[in-house]
Ligand code: URA
């Protein structure tokens with residue numbers, strides 16, 4: 001087989017066979033096929049798209065390019081949740097213990113974050129003592145015993161995706177549905193879950209700004225998952241404004257603690273119930289969505305979800321006293337209010353600008369090497385649709401620097417107060433199965 005012929009075939013809009021896709025993925029991963037030929041193929045895919053079979057074959061070839069995690073020693077149907085990423089997205093911290101409290105095994109492999117805040121592991125490390133440096137055997141034992149554990153990403157997972165993603169980044173081929181969908185799904189599938197719930201975000205703070213694009217991506221990922229034998233569904237949710245009120249690592253842990261006790265922000269609670277009920281049904285721990293939702297809500301209110309969170313922290317070395325005393329989490333030196341300059345209704349809070357402001361405070365990493373400050377961030381007091389009076393605080397800035405004028409300017413620019421009444425945005429746009 002020659003790479004030239006594979007490129008020519010895709011250029012002319014023909015369907016590649018599974019063998020041709022494996023040939024280029026294997027050849028690229030082991031260095032036999034050069035960047036310039038793969039770049040050319042990626043651009044052909046960008047313009048010619050891929051069929052459902054091609055997308056599934058590409059995903060499977062990327063999965064097989066590296067290690068695959070074997071979770072078969074864990075009993076039950078392992079369900080994973082993946083979000084395409086947003087600002088202040090605290091759902092994983094809540095969902096993992098919440099669905100585990102209903103017996104759903106959650107074997108979470110997680111990374112450190114790049115962007116506005118840290119990833120799930122960074123956030124959990126705000127709890128003194130909590131660590132993810134456990135062996136694979138310990139991980140499996142913990143999930144069997146407690147139904148929930150988190151381990152750091154290790155091993156050589158989807159090396160083909162790593163190489164392709166770097167190449168796409170410099171060849172203007174990131175923004176392609178078949179390439180994005182196969183990239184995300186290959187990582188999820190290699191991580192070993194039996195079933196996958198996807199939270200595809202749309203709006204200013206999302207990768208997919210437009211609803212139609214988010215829907216296309218969700219449909220593409222669901223089709224891939226189901227074709228390669230993993231029960232997959234997707235929820236399309238709003239990321240025009242940040243999710244919940246807190247943006248920042250320790251601040252989001254506090255928000256998760258509140259939510260696990262039934263006292264969380266409405267939008268965050270609702271999204272957790274929506275995603276959680278899908279997870280519970282996929283894991284066969286409820287026969288339908290309504291029943292799952294009732295059980296989840298019950299465990300938020302009766303303390304079982306919160307107790308499960310403590311069990312989860314404790315089993316990985318975390319100081320559980322933090323759960324009852326969140327004021328012992330890392331605290332910023334300065335708490336600065338942002339008063340409204342006019343009265344009216346909040347009509348816009350641009351999620352990615354709020355995320356950038358949190359990053360400027362030190363909550364996120366600009367590069368892989370950056371150190372993050374777990375204590376800093378932003379807590380919103382108003383969301384879109386809320387009325388506000390002059391001088392009322394829109395949000396609190398938690399900072400470890402005394403001058404935050406640049407951050408304040410950025411925050412004022414990202415929040416619009418209108419004279420007209422504005423409705424809160426739709427939270428859940430669609431469910432794709
Ligand atoms: N996230 C991924 O993991 N892959 C993509 O291609 C785009 C976003």
Ligand code: CA
Pocket residue numbers: 087088089090243244245246247252255268
């Ligand atoms: Ca939040």
